[in-house]
Amino acid sequence: MRKYAYGWITVAFFLVSIIGHWVFGWYAFVDAARDHGQSPDLNAYLVEMGRDTFENWQSEFLQLLWQVVGLAYFLYAGSPASKENDDRMEAKVDLLLKLSGTDQATIDELDRRYLRVDGHAKPHGHHV
Structure with a gap:
């Protein structure tokens, strides 16, 4: 539950806001119908x-959701913009490994294990 707390809080905010929107919308609809001398009709309200x-x-919602x-998806999935810092860090680590005397076979094994190809780590490599 704590792992997904942000998601649960977001769902709670969404439900409270949508329920509030519809409840207060009903009151406004009833008032508007009375002002026009009509009785409120549930179908028209819906x-x-x-x-x-x-x-x-x-x-609003779909625009913000997309943004x-x-x-977040493209950053996580590995757009070129999301890898700039990772690539730099990977290059530095490779250089440090080589300077410390680590053989190329060990570096290649690490690259294979973490799905690193041509100096770039692919997403989800840490789960292998």
Whole structure:
């Protein structure tokens, strides 16, 4: 549970906000219907709130979701931008290993074990 606390907190914020949006939207819908001398209709409310919710999601939620999740995925999956510092560190470690007298076979074994090819580590190599 603690490992995914950020995700659970995010889900809780989402549920509280969406429920609040729909509950307070119902009160506003009822008030608007009364102002026009009509009785509130649940079907009309569901259509209006569904439209408003998806309109908000398109302009805000999906955009933010793409920015956060998309960028995090590409950073994790190994876009060229995410590897700049790793590649530099790998090159330094290789040089230190060679200067310390480590044989090339050991370096090659480490590269194979951690899915490193042509000086670049591939994602998920630490699980091998």
